[in-house]
Amino acid sequence: MPLRLDSRDGDFAAAFTALVDARREADADVSRDVTAILRRVRAEGDAALADYTARFDRHDLNVSGWAVTPAECRAALESIPTELRDALQLAAARITAYHEKQKPQDSDGVDGAGVRLGARWSAVDAAGLYVPGGRAAYPSSLLMNVIPAKVAGVSRIAMVTPTPGGEINPLVLAAAQIAGIEEIWRVGGAQAVAALAYGTDRIRPVDVITGPGNAWVAEAKRQLYGVVGIDMVAGPSEIVVVADAKNDPEWIAADLLSQSEHDPTSQSILFTDDAAFADAAAAAVERQIPRLSTGAVAAASWAVNGAIILVRDWDEAMPLVDRLAPEHLELAVDDPDALFAQVRHAGSVFLGRMTPEAVGDYVAGPNHVLPTGRRARFSSGLSVLDFMKRTSFLGLDQGAVNAIGPAAVALAKAEGLPAHAASVALRLQ
Amino acid sequence: MPLRLDSRDGDFAAAFTALVDARREADADVSRDVTAILRRVRAEGDAALADYTARFDRHDLNVSGWAVTPAECRAALESIPTELRDALQLAAARITAYHEKQKPQDSDGVDGAGVRLGARWSAVDAAGLYVPGGRAAYPSSLLMNVIPAKVAGVSRIAMVTPTPGGEINPLVLAAAQIAGIEEIWRVGGAQAVAALAYGTDRIRPVDVITGPGNAWVAEAKRQLYGVVGIDMVAGPSEIVVVADAKNDPEWIAADLLSQSEHDPTSQSILFTDDAAFADAAAAAVERQIPRLSTGAVAAASWAVNGAIILVRDWDEAMPLVDRLAPEHLELAVDDPDALFAQVRHAGSVFLGRMTPEAVGDYVAGPNHVLPTGRRARFSSGLSVLDFMKRTSFLGLDQGAVNAIGPAAVALAKAEGLPAHAASVALRLQ
Incomplete structure (x- = not known):
């Protein structure tokens, strides 16, 4: 059973603070392992990559091949169902259109003292993209990471991805083909991140590394921050849904479960001003879980990290939402703009009852790489700016x-x- | 004697690569010390701050006072010479004007599919500013860090600064008064950064921490990246000066020395297409060093990290400059815009013979907190955006x-x- 809080209860303030402060991130200390891997790749280059790949991914790069060829990507794109090809192409077009608007303006002018002042933006030379292997190999994540780099004008994009047992998801290759990625290395883990940062004989170094990964990948990026630019420190996914009694409880339950199904550490929180609706949504969640192929994960996440919070009104809710600074925030109410005006901290906001968060994961256009773990207080979703830098000038x-x-x-x-x-x-x- | 390279020499390529790859950053491993300090401040709060301050800064916060009062800042501003007060005020006004232009635009619109899409920028709630004590307590750095936060609209700015033996630089307090800082804590080191990130009973936590510091401060920021936002991983300062024979060698020598005098790890590099000018500039550097109160530092930096590089022409020089991706780049030539068009990677560029880098350190307007150590390949100087975050939305x-x-x-x-x-x-x- 998820946590259930009522703002009218005497112990509400303390219970809500505990929810805000709860850490969902794994504390597995992989930092020493990662440090050792980074040092070895820096010293031994491709030989270290081949050895780690044999050990962790169980294939010999010198037999299976170091790179995925453009022909393999083209073949993958041709092999997938038309419906999926069209969906990926629609997603790519819409993500591109949204990110085009993020391109920053240069400035140049002379002020009253006769000083010429300006700023000029330019793309980084090369970006590295980490794409996980196995279950979390999402073509949508590939598009969300590559397209901002392409829009920024990055001329070289190098993708790394582990291919456990030599296998690779054809949907990922199809997405790579649509995104125009021409350089794909079959290496993963901290060793792949090290190769992108330091360079090896085969893999030239890049300037920025983005993309999701497991604890080793995340720690490698953290340790290499400063040697290269990185996107962000990412944690488990989360959603806050603010919903009134006019919503269909089935819809809201599905929205909550769309985060819960990601991982047992994911978090879904419902704020509502109606106790009967809270009950109905909770019941709908329980009904839907058994129907999901991801039901076991969703059930674990919902039971441990889920919460339903009953509030008197939205004026009480919105400051509470701000304390959570959620990655995703649905405002499923009559006047979502009025509530949005009160939001200070959120990664991405979904306005109105017809805007499920999942549409933003795939095809709406905004980036789905967003700050988690209350980091929306100070950071933003992935954007074109992550692949550019600004040179100030004066004369x-x-x-x-x-x-x-x-x-x-x-x-x-x-x-x-x-x-x-x-x-x-x-x-x- | 600084390094002297000639692009006509057979071993030039290897020698230049060695210069690019040379590490000037201290490898002092303070990470364990810092981890311990962060843990203790998180657990013990103000008691840990008092203890570390007694040990490292030799004063008792409960006697000398935890905070610098606004009255002390006002008094400091009144106590300094009029010329300095005016200079600080001119600097603050010009830095404000430059940074006002960095404020990002929100977007909101409906596309052809009927999807409402947009992005809204907002300031972080609170920013923390680290100001070093002792020799490196620069009022100009205080202005460069605080003004972008103020322009961004940050409502709370908390400054921390060590006051060794209880002493504090009145110029720093005067700058704090001009910048409108109302919260100043007399704590420094990694413990001050921990207090800003985690909060204590006295010091509320902040969302972003910026400002220069020693190895402990830098490591504390690095370890806390993700708990809070930070400005950047900073290294020793550097300048590249591209100068033809029409320059006054005394001017160019002073420009080179303006970096060398910062620290023995600073780096100054001259590119010129004229061997006689190279000799004249080198001789001028040697003549000027003994006249400087900072001569010992400048001499050490120039001898160990300085370089003069003779090139055939600017088309040869500019790709070499890009490989260095310098923090500061002076283009002291007839047509600086033509060279600037070839620059891909530099933190800040100074156009023409009348634009010494030092004018940008103080009063020109652009920020002097800039990427060092080749990080201009992927990062930018401090800006208003470092104190803001973007919320995407859709409906x-x-x-x-x-x-x-x-x-x-x-x-x-x-x-x-x-x-x-x-x-x-x-x-x-």
Whole structure:
């Protein structure tokens, strides 16, 4: 049974705080293992990759091949049902259209003191994409990671993915073909992340690494942050659904379960102002679970991390939602915009009763790589900006140096930096 | 003597690669010490802060006071020379004006399929600013860190700074007063970063921590990345100056020394197409060093990390500069825009002979917190965006669900996520 809270109860504040502070992330300390793997790949390069792949993925890269060929991707795309090919193509087109609007503007101008000031954005040279193998090999994640890099103008995208036993999901290859990925390496784990960051004889280094992975992959990215750029520290997925009694409890139950089915550590929370609706939604969840092929995972997640929170009204609910800073937030009410105006922290918001979160996972357009674990307080979903960087610039003439130089000289001297002061003072006239 | 390379020499390629790959960053492993400090502050809060402060900064917070009062900041601002007060105010005004232009645009619209799509930016609730004590307590850094947060709309800014022996630099307090900082804690080191991230009884937690610090502070930020947002992994400062023979060698020498004087690990590199100018600049550096109060540091940095690189022409130089991806890049040539067009990776660019880098450290407007150690390949200087986050949103009606929902259902089923599929399918009509 999920947690059930009522804001009218005396112990509500403490119980809600416990919910906010609950850690769902695994504390498995893989940091030493990962450090050792990174060091060895840096020192031994491809030989280390071949050895780790033989050990963890049980195939010999020198026999099965290091790379997936473009021909394999084309064949995979042709092999999948038309309906799926069309769906992937619709998704790619819509994700591209949404991300095109994220492209930043350059600036360049001269201010009142005669100082030319500006900023110029440019893409990174190369991006690395980690795609998990096995159950979590999602073609949708591949599109969500690659398309922002493509829109940013990244000229080289290198994908790595483990192929346990040599096997690879054809849907992932089909998505790679649609996204235009031409470089795919059959390596995974921390060793693949190390190869992307440091480079090997075969795999040239990249500048930014994104994409989901297991604890080893996540720790490798964390340790290599600074050597390369990374997308974010990701944790288990979560959803908050704010729903009134006018909703169909079956719909809301399905929405809650669409997070619960990801992983036992996922979290689904329903806020409602109607006790009867809370009961109906809870009953619908229990009815739907046995019908799901993912039912065991969904049941475990819902029982351990799920919650139903009964509130007096939305004015009481929204500050509570903000404390959770959820990755996904559905506002299934009459006037979702009024509630959205009160939201300060959320990764992505789904407005109204006809907007299930899952449509955003696939085809709506916004990115589904979003901050988890209350990180929407300070971070954003993956975007074109993650694959770009900004160079500021300025240009002075004699008049501009004379106008603002003396202040720089004064501050440099006060900070005890005489060469700073001299470099400006020499140019004053 | 600094390194001297000539692109005409047979071993140039290898020697330049060695320069690019040279690590200047200290490898001091403070990670275990820092982990222990973070754990203790998390567990013991203010008591741990008081103990560490007594041990490392040699004063008793319960006697000297935990906070710097607004009255102390006002008094500091009144106590400093008018020239410095004016310079700080000019700097604050210009930095504010530059950063105002970085404020991102929200978006909201309905596309051809009837899907409402948008993104909304908002400021983080609270930002923490680390200000070093002692020699590196720079009022200019305080302004560069706080002003983007203020422009972003951050409502609470908490500053921490060690006050060794109880002492604090009045210029820093004056800058805090100008920047409008009202919360200043007299704690420093990894323990101060931990307090900002986890919160204590006295210090409420923040969402983002920025500001320079020593190896312990940098490691604390690195370890807490994900618990809070951080600005960047910072390393020693560096400059590349591209200068032709029309420059005054004294000016260029001062520009090179303005980086060298920061720290023995700083790096200054001159690219020139004229051997006689290279000699003249080198001689000017040697002449200027003895005149600097920072001469010992500058001499050490210049001798160990400095370099003069003679190239045939700028077309040869610019790809080499890109490999260095310098924090600061001066283009002291006739047509700096032509060279700037060839630059792919640099933190900040200074156009023309009248634009010394140091003017950008203080009063020009762009941020002086910039990516170092070749990180301009993938990261940007500190900006308003570091204190904001983006919430994407979408809204569908029946027509929009019918238009794009079936593709989401197909993909969800193919990925083996039946609750995802059901949450969309239930709404199809």
